[in-house]
Amino acid sequence: AQSVTQLDSHVSVSEGTPVLLRCNYSSSYSPSLFWYVQHPNKGLQLLLKYTSAATLVKGINGFEAEFKKSETSFHLTKPSAHMSDAAEYFCVVSDRGNQFYFGTGTSLTVIP
């Protein structure tokens, strides 16, 4: 069975410092992986996706993620946090059965 583990429920960073949000997955097959961001009272917005092409994926707003098959990880990073990055982030994996599995989310706080 597929699953997604977001290793941190809360992350706090200072504005201008790097962001690292960790995601590990389990999948029997080559998965598709996504990161979404959810701001308060909003739906989920796609940040980036990995679908078996380049392992380093660049997304919107300066975010990127690296697919590491040997570590079954898909961590989200950003070199410099902005106040507007404060939100909830979800890692999602989908499998050959076209089912999508959501992580439990990581709440990012950016300290001015």
Add this chain to the structure above:
Amino acid sequence: EAGVAQSPRYKIIEKRQSVAFWCNPISGHATLYWYQQILGQGPKLLIQFQNNGVVDDSQLPKDRFSAERLKGVDSTLKIQPAKLEDSAVYLCASSETGYSNQPQHFGDGTRLSIL
């Protein structure tokens, strides 16, 4: 391209009342999803449509929840009667084909409060 539209944005009802939510997916998207998101949790899939047919409704509480997508475009989700534990945000999402390599696009959701 217009995004996924949902209405209403907020709804407050008393327990045992009924409520309905509406979703208009992105034009041309064949797959439509309804999710329930309880505060502090990730979205939980309630039902998935492919055009106007149901693909997965295994987690839909069918004794009180129903959903339809009659013409393969708009969809409605209904709760009757509502319980206190139904307080949540109901998110609608769509994707072009529903394949695993295609992302879902989400609406802003309907926040339901049960008194």
